[in-house]
Amino acid sequence: MGCVNCGSAKVTERRDRTAQGYRRFRCGACGRGFNERSSGVLNRAQYPSDVIALVVLWRLRYRLTLRDLAEMILIRGIVFNHEAVRDWEAKLAPVLTNSLRQRRYGKDGPGCRSWHVDEMGYPGPA
Template identity: 65%
Template structure:
């Protein structure tokens, strides 16, 4: 494993493991000690990685409150605060979103159905543009203050760049 501090590949594995079972290393170049988790988004997190990902998944998927999640795991004997949940979400949500976008790359169909909805977000009215393909797979979403040609073109550019797919047909409100 390369050293996260000096990027040297001259490292040596140390005996034993951390409390959470991670292998420990020492760099021969800079002399610093580190483990498998050092330098990652979960560095210094005292809870096992699978628990952290489960908490963030439940928070994003089911919109549970921070305190409810902390209480649910407290009942199971895993102790952390609601503030820890907020920190984990802030660190991991962008990484999960990037991973999902990468998985979506090139997977969208060539026939898109586009619609816009006027909704209120954080007290401000705005337009949410959405596109799905023929198989009901989400192509992309885009939030705009305006409903005009510039916003529509920006949304289509964004959808093309995210999916790396040029649509053959775009249907809006029943019109091709």
């Protein structure tokens, strides 16, 4: 893991962890501290990244309302406002769509953007 500030490889792991259990590091080159979540979109989020990702995926996949998602997670003991879901969706949706597009089209790019269906209903590349 490289430093998120200067990119140096002189990084040492500290013994203590953040309040949410993420590992902490210190850069030997610039002297700054960071954790394993520092370079991500959810750096300053109060909740664990896996919970946020799950909520956003449910929102996008199942078209649930903001209030329904907050209520579903409340049953599991995590309390947040429905407006938090909107903020998380605004931050994570572009990142998720980009990664899904890369998986779908491959690392080289879109390649084949259109598909044609023959008489039998079988798709094939254009």
